[in-house]
Amino acid sequence: MSDLGAGLGYLIKGQRWAFGHGRWFGFGLLPALITLVVYTGALTGLGYGADDFVAWATPFADDWSSPWLGLLRNTLVALVFILGIFLAVITFTAVTLLIGQPFYESLSEAVDRSEGGEVPESGLPLWRELWISARDSVRILLRVAVYGVLLFALGFVPVLGQTVVPALGFCVSGYFLSQELTSVALQRRGMVLKDRLALLRGRRAMALGFGVPLALAFLVPFVAVLLMPGAVAGATLLVRDLTAAPEDPEPAGEPPALRKS
Template sequence: MRDLGAGFGYLMKGQRWVLRHGRWWGFGMLPALITLVLYAAALVGLVAWADDLVAWATPFADDWGSPWQGLLRGTVTVLLYVGGLFLAVVTFTAVTLLVGQPFYESLAEKVDDSEGGVGDVVELPLWRELLISARDSIRVLIWVALFGVALFFLGFIPVAGQTVVPALGFCVSGFFLTAELTAVALQRRGVELRERFRLQRGRMLLTLGFGVPLTLLFLVPLVAVFLMPGAVAGATLLSRDLLPAAGEAVPENGKPFIRADPA
């Protein structure tokens, strides 16, 4: 349980860090604001074109009578709205990190420096960092989708589907949200996604203590914009705990860490 509290503590420490360094907090909100505007425009467009999209997707119902045509297309419309909103929620962090990659990397570097620095940094061109970040984000989203499908069907189990499964859903979301946010600091150290997953699984309570509260907070509209800089700062502090000794990778059981190819 100590790790659970420590994970939440890193979340709070990250927010305090950016509040003490107001310039970083202000600039850190810009990528999130840009992403929010883009997503809002996309969701407005989805609402505006939803009827046409549903009619195009269900041409076989053109000759159906009332109320079956309305029921079918109404259901598909609701699913389209829910799917669009869900996609926006699960991709918001990844897109924000991509939009603000140079800034968030600088923020992570400042946080690391304030804690004693990093002994081994992998320097990559910006285009290479963006490519790795985009690739890893797609992999994370695939895992989220696979878990989402499994949890959807488990939700039909009586009692457990309405109690245990939603709790598991928040844990899954928290785990992968932490993976996205720690990517900024761990990518600087050359630690690849597979190894980041292994590190988090080894400190599951620490990971969930950070990621689950943040997931719940991100569900509140606009909160993600204000918390994103502190979330990156907190994830950087968390990364230092996952990789002790001033951020250096420490092999576990003699197994070396898998590092990104700097070429």
């Protein structure tokens, strides 16, 4: 429970940091606005086309009598749209981070600088950073797709599909949002995807505490845009905690003066 609260705390601190640094907040809004326009168009198209898609996918039900035909297809339309929203929430962050890679990397550096201590830099050219970011995002999204298909199938189970499955969907969304958002600061620290995933698995509750509230907030499109700069800032603060070197304890039985330099 303490890690859940800590994750939420980093999200709140990140939003405070972003709103307190207007220049960086403004920079962080632009990529999210571009992504929002694209995703709004895609979801609008899905909303108009879901009926036709479901009818095409269920020809076996054409001869069913009422109310079974309507019940089946209306349920499937709802599930298709829910799946679309689930994928949009997950991929929104990945696409926004890819579009805004230079902005968000600079924002993350500014957060590190404001907190004091080392300010890691990848030292890689921009094209290389974009390639790594895109490649790693695809790998994460493939994992999300597996969970998405599984949750979609479980959505047909009575009661479970209307209660437990949506809750699991938000947990999955939140966890993978944390993976995407922390990738900016972790990539600057030279950490490859495998090590980044292992790091978050070790603090899964913290990742959920950070990501699940974002997944819920991202259901409101314009809120997602407003929260993106602070989400990157909060993820950087979280990474600073996860990668902080443990303090070197005093050797047992030896006074401080006798410690080797």
